[in-house]
Amino acid sequence: MVEEFVVVSDLQKSFNEHKAVDGVSFSVHKGEIFGLLGPNGAGKTTTIRMLSTVLVADGGEITIGGHSMQRESAAIRSIIGVCPQELALYDDLSALDNMVFFGRMAGMTGLEAKEQAMANLKLMGLVDRAKGKVAKFSGGMKRRINLAIALMGNPQLVFLDEPTVGIDPQSRNHIYENILGLQKKGMTILYTTHYMEEADRLCNRVAIMDGGKIIAMDTPHQLKSQIGPPEKVTLEEVFLRLTGRSLRD
Amino acid sequence: MKDLKHVWFIALKDLKIFTRDRASVFFFVVFPFLFIILFNFLLSGVGSEDERLEMHVLTREPAGGLSYQIIGTIETRDESQLGPGQPKIVWDRDYDAARQAVDDGDLAGFLAFPVDFTAALTSGKPTELEIFADAANVNVRAALNGLAGAISSQIGADRIIINASIALLVESGALAPDTESVNRAVQQMMTDIITAGASGAPETYITFRTEKVGDVEAVNPANFVIPGYLVMFVFFAAAVGSESIVRERKNNTLERLLATSVSRESILGGIFTGSIIKGLAQIIIFWGVGILAYNVDLGLSPSAVIILSFLMVIMSAAFSVMLATIARTQRAAASLAVITSLTLAPLGGCWWPSFLYPDWLQNIAKVTPHAWATTGFNKLMLFGADFSAAVPEMLALIVFTIIFGGIAIWRFRTSAT
Numbered sequence: 001m002v003e004e005f006v007v008v009s010d011l012q013k014s015f016n017e018h019k020a021v022d023g024v025s026f027s028v029h030k031g032e033i034f035g036l037l038g039p040n041g042a043g044k045t046t047t048i049r050m051l052s053t054v055l056v057a058d059g060g061e062i063t064i065g066g067h068s069m070q071r072e073s074a075a076i077r078s079i080i081g082v083c084p085q086e087l088a089l090y091d092d093l094s095a096l097d098n099m100v101f102f103g104r105m106a107g108m109t110g111l112e113a114k115e116q117a118m119a120n121l122k123l124m125g126l127v128d129r130a131k132g133k134v135a136k137f138s139g140g141m142k143r144r145i146n147l148a149i150a151l152m153g154n155p156q157l158v159f160l161d162e163p164t165v166g167i168d169p170q171s172r173n174h175i176y177e178n179i180l181g182l183q184k185k186g187m188t189i190l191y192t193t194h195y196m197e198e199a200d201r202l203c204n205r206v207a208i209m210d211g212g213k214i215i216a217m218d219t220p221h222q223l224k225s226q227i228g229p230p231e232k233v234t235l236e237e238v239f240l241r242l243t244g245r246s247l248r249d
Numbered sequence: 250m251k252d253l254k255h256v257w258f259i260a261l262k263d264l265k266i267f268t269r270d271r272a273s274v275f276f277f278v279v280f281p282f283l284f285i286i287l288f289n290f291l292l293s294g295v296g297s298e299d300e301r302l303e304m305h306v307l308t309r310e311p312a313g314g315l316s317y318q319i320i321g322t323i324e325t326r327d328e329s330q331l332g333p334g335q336p337k338i339v340w341d342r343d344y345d346a347a348r349q350a351v352d353d354g355d356l357a358g359f360l361a362f363p364v365d366f367t368a369a370l371t372s373g374k375p376t377e378l379e380i381f382a383d384a385a386n387v388n389v390r391a392a393l394n395g396l397a398g399a400i401s402s403q404i405g406a407d408r409i410i411i412n413a414s415i416a417l418l419v420e421s422g423a424l425a426p427d428t429e430s431v432n433r434a435v436q437q438m439m440t441d442i443i444t445a446g447a448s449g450a451p452e453t454y455i456t457f458r459t460e461k462v463g464d465v466e467a468v469n470p471a472n473f474v475i476p477g478y479l480v481m482f483v484f485f486a487a488a489v490g491s492e493s494i495v496r497e498r499k500n501n502t503l504e505r506l507l508a509t510s511v512s513r514e515s516i517l518g519g520i521f522t523g524s525i526i527k528g529l530a531q532i533i534i535f536w537g538v539g540i541l542a543y544n545v546d547l548g549l550s551p552s553a554v555i556i557l558s559f560l561m562v563i564m565s566a567a568f569s570v571m572l573a574t575i576a577r578t579q580r581a582a583a584s585l586a587v588i589t590s591l592t593l594a595p596l597g598g599c600w601w602p603s604f605l606y607p608d609w610l611q612n613i614a615k616v617t618p619h620a621w622a623t624t625g626f627n628k629l630m631l632f633g634a635d636f637s638a639a640v641p642e643m644l645a646l647i648v649f650t651i652i653f654g655g656i657a658i659w660r661f662r663t664s665a666t
Contacts, residue, residue, distance in 0.1 A: 052508045054663070077510045088505040092266045104258050105509045107251070153509070 005030040005065060005157060005188045006051070012059035013046050020046040022212035024060070028157075028190055033183055035203035036192040039243050042209040044192040045085055048159050051190065052082045065156060078107065081155030083147045085162045085192075091135035095126060095145050098134060099152055106153030113152065120148040123178055140171030147175060157188045164198060176202060196236035206235075210243045252515045259506075259519020264526055266493070276489070277527065278534055281482040285543075288474050288600075301328075302336040302392055308362035309344050315370060315439050316362035319400065336392060351381055357389035358382025360397055370404065370439065371432040404439075411438045471543035473602060476554075476626035479535045480561055480619050481590065481599040483528050487565035488586035490524055494573035495582045503663035517570065517661050521654075524569050528562030548629040550636040557625045557639055560646040564618050567653035574660035598623040602631075621645035 006028035013021040021043040028034040036044045049055035051062060053073045062069035064076045090098050096117055103113030121127045124144040129137070134145060147163050160179070164172045179202055183189060193199050199206050200220045207217040216223060216238075223238045224230040267273050306323070308316035324340045331337060341347045341359060350356035361379040363369075369376035378397045382390040415431055415438075418424035424434055497503050506516055536558070539545035547554045572589075576582035594600060596610075597619020603611055604627065614620035625642030628634040 049504075054504050054507045074510065077508065080508065082505060082508040084501050084505060086501045088501040090262070090266060090502060091500075092269055093262070097262075097265065101258065101262050102505070102509065105255060105506060105511050107510055149505075 003030040004028070005032075006034075006190065007063040008047075008051070008060070009062075010060040011047065011050060011057055011062065013043075013050060013055065013057055019212050021050070021057075024209070024212070024214055026207050026214060026217060028188060029204075030188055031183065031186050032204045033179065033189040033191055033202050035199040035206035036190065036209060037194075037196070037199055037206050037239060038192075038209035039194075042243075043212040044209055045161055046212075047209070048082075048161050048190065048192060052080060052159050053077055078153075079156045081106075081150040081153065081158040083150035083158065083160045083163050085165065087142050087146050089134050089142060089145060089149070091133070093134060094131045095121060095134055095137070095148075096130040098145060099149055102149045103152040108153055116152060116154070117148075120151050123151075123181075124148045125174060140167040143167050143171060144175065147178065151182070155187070157190065158182065160189060160191045162193055163191075164193065164195065172198075196234065196239050200235040208239060208242055216242050251510070252512060252518070255511045255515035256518040256522055259511075259516060260522035260526060263493075263520065263523030267523075267527060277482075277486045277531060281478050281531075281535070282538065284482075285471075285474055285478050288470075288478070301331070302388065303339060303357075304336050304389070304392055304396055305339045305341045305347060305356060305359035306361075306396070307341040307344055307347055307359060308366070309364045310362055310366050311364075314362075314367040315436065316366045318440060320362070323396075338396075348381055351383055354383065356383075357386040358393050360393045367436065370408070371435045372428075407439065407442050411435055411442075414438065469544060469546065471539060471545050472630045473627065475535060475539040475543060475545055476630060477599040477623055479532060479558065480597070480622045480626070481594040482535075483531050483558075483561055484565045484568065484593070484619065485586070485590040486531060487524050487528060487562075487569040488572055488590050489583065490527070491569045491572035491576065491586055492579050492582040494520055494570065495576050495579045498573070498663065499579065507663050513661070513663065516663060517658065520573075521566050521570055521657075524566035525562055528565055529559070532558040532562060546630060549633055550629060550639070553636040553639045553643075554626065554629050557622060557629070557643060557646070560643055560650070561618070561622045564646050564650040564653065567650045567657060568618075570657035570661065571653045574657055574662070593617045593619045596620070598627075602627060618646055618649040621649075 004027045006026075008027065009025050011021050011024040012019070024043070024047060026034075036047065038044050046055065050057045050069075051064070053069065053076055057069070065079050067075040067079075069076060090101070093101070096114070099117035099120060100110070100113045103116055104110065108116065118127065118130065121130050124147065126141060126144060126148070129141065134142060137145065143163060143165075147160070150158050150160070163179075164175055167175075176198070179189060179191070191199070191203060203220060205217065205219050206223065207214045208223075209215065220235050221230050224233040224235060227233055227238055227241055267277075306320050308314065308320060310316045320340050323338050325331060325337045328337055344361060347356060347359045347361075351358060359381055361381065363376055363379065366376055368374075378400065380390070380393045380397055382393055384390075415424065415434055418434065419426045419431070424430055503516055507513065536545070536547075536554075540547070568589075572585055573582060576585055596614050597603065597617040598606075598614065599619055603614050603620055603623060606614065611620075621642045625639040625646075628638050628642070
């Protein structure tokens with residue numbers, strides 16, 4: 001029996017006249033890596049912002065870990081971690097200070113936060129840069145710190161919004177390995193990306209969004225098999241077949 | 250309790266970032282003092298007490314002459330006992346050295362008693378006080394002339410009394426009419442009169458006092474300069490701090506905090522508290538340095554000065570958060586901070602006293618928190634007002650805080666979109 005950790009039903013969000021998210025429904029199984037794919041402006045980030053409690057939905061239902069977003073948003077906050085698309089870091093603080101700060105904001109004691117910060121830095125291969133000022137880090141290092149902060153407080157569900165944008169293959173590969181390691185520990189991960197190869201490699205299931213709607217949802221293997229032999233078709237071909245080849249802003 | 254912890258952690262984080270930025274520390278603390286040093290120096294001659302006049306006196310008589318007693322009586326032994334405007338009388342011992350000092354321009358002038366001063370007085374012969382002064386120094390020359398005139402008049406008056414007394418004594422047979430006896434009696438009486446003056450007996454039954462009209466006499470320019478720049482820089486620093494709030498919003502760190510267990514109110518409270526702590530550090534440094542280095546006088550009610558400073562800090566913090574909610578970009582926040590601070594500071598009397606402004610400008614200035622704050626400080630530190638006199642200014646700052654804080658709470662957002 002699969003446990004549904006995240007249940008989203010008919011989610012709606014508009015900005016002025018523009019419907020950014022239009023009746024999105026999906027569920028994420030516990031311990032699963034679920035990919036949310038789509039071109040720019042598809043509504044992925046808006047969906048994640050609503051799921052991570054920072055944006056209020058206009059309509060629909062969200063349940064995370066058995067808690068209703070409408071009634072128990074505080075309980076939801078206590079079990080989630082967010083790695084936003086932009087680098088949400090304090091450049092003038094050290095990596096360790098950033099992590100300890102967010103750990104304490106997540107309810108950890110000073111000692112717990114420091115211990116976990118060092119553990120996460122080790123995980124990200126940045127222990128020797130713990131006291132370095134983030135402003136002096138490379139893009140890849142900042143991305144890893146951004147992810148490490150999302151793991152502070154031992155969340156049960158982590159939102160990773162394009163965590164590998166603009167970094168070198170080495171850093172990207174390091175992040176992949178970490179994400180798979182987190183899944184092995186039982187963490188549920190909701191992942192958005194533009195890199196189809198990345199989604200194919202990491203995600204158990206993916207939902208492809210376009211125009212604020214989910215237009216396809218299944219395992220990468222099943223989606224590929226819809227247009228040809230899965231071993232010969234790429235997820236990118238599926239994506240382009242579904243979303244079209246016209247340029248998006 | 251959890252919310253209060255969050256407020257504190259956010260405030261501490263802001264302080265940590267602030268203290269690691271050397272440019273900010275320089276701008277918040279050192280830079281204001283460069284202004285204070287400069288303007289304190291420039292204003293030190295404006296409205297301050299007149300420079301004390303120094304008059305040098307000496308005698309060429311042998312020791313024991315009456316001139317020694319006269320100079321000993323008028324010489325200034327403790328300058329701190331002199332009242333405003335009273336000259337300092339210095340007893341020089343060497344006539345030739347004094348003349349040389351005047352020739353060299355080291356001394357403006359002096360008054361000298363002649364070698365035969367006592368002999369001439371007791372024998373009833375005329376004598377002459379000598380004034381040797383730099384021709385260019387009109388003030389000192391006039392003062393020495395005045396001193397010589399006063400000594401001459403006093404001795405003349407005393408001499409009349411003594412002559413009359415001597416005549417009575419001779420007539421009654423109490424004093425031998427020979428010259429030696431009379432001269433000895435005259436010298437004794439002179440000595441008694443001078444010694445009586447020196448021992449504290451009233452020199453005259455008529456005293457006088459001086460009242461000044463015109464500009465208020467600022468005993469210490471720092472009493473105006475430091476509060477003015479405190480108001481300006483506490484506000485300026487807080488306003489510039491709005492840029493970092495906008496930067497956090499743009500960097501999405503505020504939104505990231507919201508996704509943890511932190512409430513919007515805690516984020517707002519943390520930013521506000523951090524700004525207040527920075528402002529408090531500023532005022533502690535301002536008053537500490539002001540008192541220790543510039544001898545600033547907090548007036549009759551130091552507690553009112555402290556409360557007024559604290560209210561200024563809270564109001565500035567509220568303005569900072571409000572500014573951050575209005576500005577969409579960091580550049581806009583920085584520009585608004587500079588423009589508002591550099592407009593409100595002179596209008597509000599931070600650079601020069603607002604009570605010198607024409608009435609219409611003073612009325613306009615009342616729309617600025619600076620004017621209320623500086624007026625409060627001026628009342629307390631320049632005009633000797635007590636606590637109750639500064640209450641309207643305190644209330645005005647509270648009203649400004651409520652207005653700025655209300656707008657900040659209403660418009661505060663954590664997201665850039």
